[in-house]
Amino acid sequence: MNLQNFKFETDSDGVALLTWDMRDRSMNVITLEVMAELEQVVDAVVADAAIKGCVIASGKESFSGGADLTMLEGFSRQFAQMLKTDGEEKANQAFFDGSRKLSQLYRKLETCGKPFAAAINGVCLGGAFELALACHYRVVSDNEKTRVGLPEVKIGLFPGAGGTTRVSRLMQTGDALQMLFKGDQMRPQQAKTMGLVHEIAPVADIVAKAKAWIVAGGKGVAPWDAKDWRPPSGRVYSPAGMMTWPAANAIYRRETMDNYPAVKAILHCVYEGLQLPMDLALRVESRWFAKILRSKEAAAMIRSLFVSMGDLNKGARRPKNVPPSKIKKVGVLGAGFMGASIGYVTAGAGVEVVLIDRDQAAADKGKQLSHKLMTEQINRGRARTADRDALLARITATPDYAALADCDLIVEAVFEDRAVKADVTKKAEAFMRSDAIFASNTSTLPITSLAENFSRQDDFIGIHFFSPVERMMLVEVILGKKTGDRALAMALDFVRAIRKTPIVVNDTRGFYANRCVLNYIREGHIMLDEGVPPAMIETTARMAGMPVGPLSLNDEVGVDLGWKIVQATKNDLGAAAVDPREERILDALYNKNQRMGRKNGKGFYDYPEKAPKKLWPGLADLQSVKLDPDTLDVEELKQRFLTTQANEAARTVEEGVVTDPREADVGSILGFGFAPCTGGTLSYIDGMGAKAFVAQCERLAAKYGPRFTPCKLVVEMAEKGETFYGRFAPGKAA
Numbered sequence: 236m237n238l239q240n241f242k243f244e245t246d247s248d249g250v251a252l253l254t255w256d257m258r259d260r261s262m263n264v265i266t267l268e269v270m271a272e273l274e275q276v277v278d279a280v281v282a283d284a285a286i287k288g289c290v291i292a293s294g295k296e297s298f299s300g301g302a303d304l305t306m307l308e309g310f311s312r313q314f315a316q317m318l319k320t321d322g323e324e325k326a327n328q329a330f331f332d333g334s335r336k337l338s339q340l341y342r343k344l345e346t347c348g349k350p351f352a353a354a355i356n357g358v359c360l361g362g363a364f365e366l367a368l369a370c371h372y373r374v375v376s377d378n379e380k381t382r383v384g385l386p387e388v389k390i391g392l393f394p395g396a397g398g399t400t401r402v403s404r405l406m407q408t409g410d411a412l413q414m415l416f417k418g419d420q421m422r423p424q425q426a427k428t429m430g431l432v433h434e435i436a437p438v439a440d441i442v443a444k445a446k447a448w449i450v451a452g453g454k455g456v457a458p459w460d461a462k463d464w465r466p467p468s469g470r471v472y473s474p475a476g477m478m479t480w481p482a483a484n485a486i487y488r489r490e491t492m493d494n495y496p497a498v499k500a501i502l503h504c505v506y507e508g509l510q511l512p513m514d515l516a517l518r519v520e521s522r523w524f525a526k527i528l529r530s531k532e533a534a535a536m537i538r539s540l541f542v543s544m545g546d547l548n549k550g551a552r553r554p555k556n557v558p559p560s561k562i563k564k565v566g567v568l569g570a571g572f573m574g575a576s577i578g579y580v581t582a583g584a585g586v587e588v589v590l591i592d593r594d595q596a597a598a599d600k601g602k603q604l605s606h607k608l609m610t611e612q613i614n615r616g617r618a619r620t621a622d623r624d625a626l627l628a629r630i631t632a633t634p635d636y637a638a639l640a641d642c643d644l645i646v647e648a649v650f651e652d653r654a655v656k657a658d659v660t661k662k663a664e665a666f667m668r669s670d671a672i673f674a675s676n677t678s679t680l681p682i683t684s685l686a687e688n689f690s691r692q693d694d695f696i697g698i699h700f701f702s703p704v705e706r707m708m709l710v711e712v713i714l715g716k717k718t719g720d721r722a723l724a725m726a727l728d729f730v731r732a733i734r735k736t737p738i739v740v741n742d743t744r745g746f747y748a749n750r751c752v753l754n755y756i757r758e759g760h761i762m763l764d765e766g767v768p769p770a771m772i773e774t775t776a777r778m779a780g781m782p783v784g785p786l787s788l789n790d791e792v793g794v795d796l797g798w799k800i801v802q803a804t805k806n807d808l809g810a811a812a813v814d815p816r817e818e819r820i821l822d823a824l825y826n827k828n829q830r831m832g833r834k835n836g837k838g839f840y841d842y843p844e845k846a847p848k849k850l851w852p853g854l855a856d857l858q859s860v861k862l863d864p865d866t867l868d869v870e871e872l873k874q875r876f877l878t879t880q881a882n883e884a885a886r887t888v889e890e891g892v893v894t895d896p897r898e899a900d901v902g903s904i905l906g907f908g909f910a911p912c913t914g915g916t917l918s919y920i921d922g923m924g925a926k927a928f929v930a931q932c933e934r935l936a937a938k939y940g941p942r943f944t945p946c947k948l949v950v951e952m953a954e955k956g957e958t959f960y961g962r963f964a965p966g967k968a969a
């Protein structure tokens with residue numbers, strides 16, 4: 236055998252060990268070459284009577300991250316080419332054949348007659364876990380970092396190499412659907428409880444355990460290929476099946492609003508597959524996979540949530556001229572709502588933290604948050620007491636600025652008040668190392684003007700977190716006029732260390748994410764003023780793909796904050812910059828009814844203590860007109876929500892605030908949940924084409940007002956037939 240990606244050896248017991256260890260890659264991935272070599276191995280194991288069976292393990296720290304997505308993209312490119320040269324039927328056939336090769340290879344392994352066992356350490360995800368599922372026995376290590384799962388759905392795909400078919404044959408249908416819909420990664424114990432793996436062992440023993448199973452006579456027959464096999468939940472057409480399927484459909488609709496074809500395909504594969512013998516079920520799964528792989532949703536999600544996000548996480552915008560820095564200690568000024576959480580995520584990444592507030596009690600209160608959040612983790616079984624102790628030991632809570640002396644980076648998160656910020660910046664500078672970077676977490680104040688309080692303005696930068704910091708994955712890094720490369724590089728190194736995704740934006744009011752999301756919330760306010768039923772506002776927003784309705788979102792961030800932002804905008808930019816309908820709604824809620832949102836238990840919703848939140852009935856009194864829901868155009872309401880955000884995103888590009896479309900797209904999904912199925916704000920425009928987008932804007936502007944007027948940039952792009960990804964080729968800005 237000529238193997239480049241594997242090592243193959245057979246021991247004296249006649250058990251083969253196939254060690255997957257790709258050269259020049261830190262992680263094993265499934266490529267066409269890997270597939271060809273694996274096929275050779277299966278043939279060799281079958282052909283050699285002296286070989287009893289085979290264990291598949293990895294020579295790296297992890298088993299494998301799954302299929303190489305560029306291989307899948309290659310199929311799509313080939314398809315587009317064949318469509319032109321050979322016609323639709325041939326192109327479809329070739330695409331189907333190509334995209335099911337992996338599924339067929341795994342089935343070949345599963346039915347070859349000899350037992351295969353997988354010995355898994357570290358991550359084993361996607362196509363790699365599908366390989367493990369096709370093996371007849373699975374041993375996983377008890378390592379902290381071991382995770383198995385099928386996360387394909389998160390990028391608009393589904394486990395199409397037998398994953399849905401095997402998982403639904405291994406466990407109860409409801410559990411299988413939940414696992415496939417969510418795409419979560421599982422720890423060893425959870426995977427064992429769910430019946431996905433057979434054995435957990437210390438990493439040093441996994442190969443031996445897998446071999447021992449073969450030596451002890453482990454059979455090369457999958458449960459579903461045995462004669463007496465029955466599906467775990469019984470037949471689809473049975474009373475039990477009828478308890479599952481209507482609910483599964485309803486859950487699918489509720490969770491996706493029918494925006495995610497891959498999730499629907501999972502339902503189809505499981506429902507249809509469970510009624511068929513294994514080989515036919517796999518064929519049906521392959522048909523769905525070929526369809527989904529060519530969907531525009533999968534293409535958009537793979538680009539934004541896998542390729543672009545990966546690029547940004549790896550430092551696509553990091554200045555190449557600055558050597559990598561290791562951030563060991565970070566000072567956080569202000570141990571309030573944001574500062575306390577920033578301290579927590581920083582310490583959680585193994586970095587020392589100095590948490591400063593006005594007095595010891597305030598600093599201690601901030602540190603207390605870390606205790607609380609870690610305790611929650613312990614209670615959920617996700618951390619140990621020792622982890623909490625270690626994390627807390629990394630945080631020094633103090634009012635003493637002298638403790639900042641050996642920090643590499645300071646993040647300021649005190650009150651949003653220029654004078655307070657100026658004061659703490661100066662105090663900190665007096666003790667900071669002369670090469671340390673100073674960052675502000677301001678949400679509204681220009682970084683360039685805050686930098687004036689610091690003598691080394693090139694070492695001053697914005698690092699803007701989103702709340703709740705421990706859950707929100709996006710961080711905006713803001714460049715002031717004088718911010719230098721070293722500050723940018725260190726800010727990006729810090730964001731990487733705390734495992735969040737950075738986007739780099741230039742300094743303007745609202746930066747990027749807040750500008751777009753404020754438009755979204757405003758559209759909800761305006762619809763309320765127009766007389767659209769509140770429930771319809773919330774539901775159509777979710778139908779458009781947003782994770783929460785605009786009124787809910789306003790309640791989460793605070794109706795009081797909404798009011799303050801509108802007032803600040805009016806003061807700074809004049810009355811014309813504010814929509815009077817939005818001001819009236821916010822005034823009625825906040826000033827006239829003291830409804831501040833979730834924080835005081837009343838906002839656009841009521842928050843009863845022991846019941847789910849409900850829209851506040853008083854909203855009806857704020858509507859002088861009440862529109863009949865049956866006369867409203869749902870598609871148009873959806874378009875209004877997405878268009879107002881996408882147009883604003885395009886405007887940030889026009890103004891040079893955002894310079895790379897990858898950042899606009901990734902930032903919009905991670906920062907404010909912009910319909911992930913579209914690939915993000917700019918992909919939404921590129922997806923329909925600038926011309927169609929401009930037409931949509933103009934139609935909405937004629938009917939609803941100039942806030943929908945398309946920005947100059949998209950009009951120009953429409954005229955020239957350009958796309959964002961074409962005109963602003965990713966990476967150009969770096």
Ligand code: NAD
Pocket residue numbers: 568569570571572573574591592593597647648649650651652655658659676677678679699700701702
């Ligand atoms: P907060 O009021 O909860 O916390 C501010 C903290 O700063 C308080 O603990 C206060 O005691 C402390 N402080 C005030 N003056 C100080 C001084 N002179 N020295 C030391 N500590 C001092 O406010 P927050 O919501 O955490 O906001 C902090 C910053 O983060 C603001 O700039 C805000 O714009 C920004 N921000 C907030 C959010 C959000 O969702 N709340 C999101 C992004 C950014």
